[in-house]
Amino acid sequence: MIANLIGGFxxxxxxxxxxxPIATQVNTAATSSNGTATCTSVTQGGCANAALxxxxxxxxxxxxxxxxxxxxxxxGIGIAVTYSSFRQAGIV
Numbered sequence: 569m570i571a572n573l574i575g576g577f578x579x580x581x582x583x584x585x586x587x588x589p590i591a592t593q594v595n596t597a598a599t600s601s602n603g604t605a606t607c608t609s610v611t612q613g614g615c616a617n618a619a620l621x622x623x624x625x626x627x628x629x630x631x632x633x634x635x636x637x638x639x640x641x642x643x644g645i646g647i648a649v650t651y652s653s654f655r656q657a658g659i660v
Contacts, residue, residue: 569657576649583642591635598628 654660 569653572649572653572656576646576653579649580642580646583638583645587635587639587642590638594631594634598631 651660
């Protein structure tokens with residue numbers, strides 16, 4: 569039981585530490601310029617020339633949902649590890 573909790577805790581720590589870099593890479597990919605203008609933020613008006621927005625605007629919106637779903641996956645791992653550890657201990 570303790571080994572499962574420790575392993576799950578380590579997995580959660582690694583996953584949570586990766587949320588920031590994943591969000592940064594997603595924003596970079598969504599707002600990368602096609603060479604005619606630079607774009608630093610989605611909320612600025614300069615993103616109208618971003619390569620992904622020129623092809624499909626919904627693609628950039630869906631791409632920016634990735635960090636949220638990654639965080640939900642990490643939350644699911646935490647719940648599953650805790651439940652399985654408690655089940656092995658006979659608590660649940």
